[in-house]
Amino acid sequence: MTTIGVIGLGRIGAFHTETLSGLTGVDELVITDERADVTAAVAAKHGARAVDSVEALLSAGVDGVVVAAATPAHAELTLASVQRGIPTFCEKPIASTAAESARIAEIITGSGVPVQVGYQRRFDAAFAAAKSAVDSGALGTLHTVRSTTMDPAPPPMDYIRGSGGIFRDCAVHDFDILRWITGQQPVEVYATGTVQGDPLFTEYGDVDTAAVVVRFDGGALGLVSNARYNARGYDCRLEVHGFDDSVAAGWDQGAPLRNMDPGNEFPTGPAHNFFMDRFTEAFRTELAGFVEVAQGGPVRGATVADAVEVAWLAEAATESLRRGAPVALESVRKKVSNP
Structure with missing residues (x-):
């Protein structure tokens, strides 16, 4: 059983949820957003389990986390997932500035937890x-x-x-x-x-x-x-x-x-x-690769070092x-x- 969590259900987060819901190897999706009505609507559409907070999602036994919230939250959410030892997919960028990205990357590298960054091309x-x-x-x-x-x-x-x-x-x-x-x-x-x-x-x-x-x-x-x-x-x-x-x-x-x-x-x-219709298949392949990361495989996409x-x-x-x-x-x- 592989359970994937999605944090943030805006345009790209909802799109990723839809993509993940159709992937072989994903048995359950756990999703959350600051807007409870959005969480409920996306969960109903894709058969996902809605939770009311990031903490609830990270405590839900997920095998991997997709961070798709707004850019200013990427660093904090990625680190929260990594600190739990959970393999993480973070949409670009991992932080708002290069200096902050370098600091976050250093922490992630030291943790040994795999993190893939969303460069779908x-x-x-x-x-x-x-x-x-x-x-x-x-x-x-x-x-x-x-x-x-x-x-x-x-x-x-x-x-x-x-x-x-x-x-x-x-x-x-x-x-x-x-x-x-x-x-x-x-x-x-x-x-x-x-x-x-x-x-x-x-x-x-x-x-x-x-x-x-x-x-x-x-x-x-x-x-x-x-x-x-x-x-x-x-x-x-x-x-x-x-x-x-x-x-x-x-x-x-x-x-x-x-x-x-x-x-x-x-x-x-x-x-x-x-970009979502141009790269629909690329996003699917990218997230399928991350599911493999969540199952113990290597990161085949962009790493935090690449992102820096x-x-x-x-x-x-x-x-x-x-x-x-x-x-x-x-x-x-x-x-x-x-x-």
Whole structure:
């Protein structure tokens, strides 16, 4: 019998509950949220057991916990689960800042309790195939990796106000993929951005469109493109270019682009509408992997160490945008260590 707990039943938590309810190997779900009515509704829909607090969930004999609450609660909830010795899946990020992420990761590593972090693109079939192609050596020396994330519309401005900015909220997925695909470590970041939409982005110190160049220690260059306004659909693509070959992921029939080449109808659509429909199978594979972790298996997804490195990248990109100049990753780490 494998029992999985889910803490937080907002958009992603309810989605994860639905996914988990259909997975072989999950015998029972125990769920909770601060809103009792939401907990009851999600429990009734998916046949889960509703409890009225985090403490009740952690005491319910769960074999694994999925932390899907709001970002500011991730660190506290993850540590509460780990301190009980319960394998944990934490949605990104594990904490609100890079320094806090590093502190939390150190505690988790010392505990020996497995923790998986929610970067689902690693479990997408096309992204995984691109990774295999790189690892096989078929592409030769890597020179350029392009990662794109564009949303159909911005999230609510109340969310933007507390999100930490486009690099901490959105680009972290691109940063994780760049590190994972290349197998190299970032050494320098240059980020720029503009606001052409809602002026509240400027008021909150954010941008609605951003571009980032990442230089890696192996010589590869990563190019990240992010946008909050892409009405044709949710655009998430990857290109990996080497001296010997090039591969792509996300160039499927749902890519939200109109092809201007005469006589070429690709992509035929319909366009992906949101990240949850684009990555439905990736989320399923990711959570199935976590169920195996809860049953005693190894973490196959992003680790807390990976999450910390991504957080440092986001920190460096945020500083680069502010300064209008390239920022070395090492300088950001030193600045935080020696304020």
